[in-house]
Amino acid sequence: MKKENIRLTQAQYDALVLRRKQIIEEERPRIAEQIDIARGFGDLSENAEYHAAKEEQGLLEAEFQTIERQLKFAQIIKHSGNNDVIELGHLVSIESLNGDGNNFSFTLIGQDGDGEKEVDIASKLGAAVLGKKVNDVISYEANEVSLGILKFKVVQIQ
Structure with missing residues (x-):
């Protein structure tokens, strides 16, 4: 088992x-x-x-x-204290590259994130940011089909 x-x-x-x-x-x-x-x-x-x-x-x-x-x-899961690569427990700031220029910040967690202040690693966004570095561009397909592919740039890792 x-x-x-x-x-x-x-x-x-x-x-x-x-x-x-x-x-x-x-x-x-x-x-x-x-x-x-x-x-x-x-x-x-x-x-x-x-x-x-x-x-x-x-x-x-x-x-x-x-x-x-x-x-x-x-x-x-405890992040290593290294803020070079996104790990669980990090506070992540991303900037939208979808034309609206919005910034979002959230904590990457293991499960049951609220989707706003906390993002679950099993979610599309969580899986996309895990292991990324500042200035990396991430993209993933939105849950809502009309939104298409969403793109973000990692701005800060804390």
Whole structure:
């Protein structure tokens, strides 16, 4: 069986640990109490409060299992301190070469980036910038077909 690696920055790992603790210490007890209260409302087959609490419990447990898997297979990536080549954890500034001259800055992360301040290496942009240097030109096909090929120049790596 192939070992799974989930590449995370230290900040992402710490956020997962914090969320896991919150689920164990706060969310699970809260939902358990809601289920106990709802059981007191009578017939469970027609008890909307009970079914809502059980559904919330199921969603929370699915989130918890995902976090457990991510923590189990986490590979914490730290950039080397060298700002010559883009690595995970770097703050990257790029300039659009698509005629609008817009500049964008984001942190390159291992997964689950928000697409604005954080970009996931599995995304088209993340994969395109990984390993690039200042003044390198990158291009990739936009998700929106009408935008075509997007081109950017790496302006700064921090």
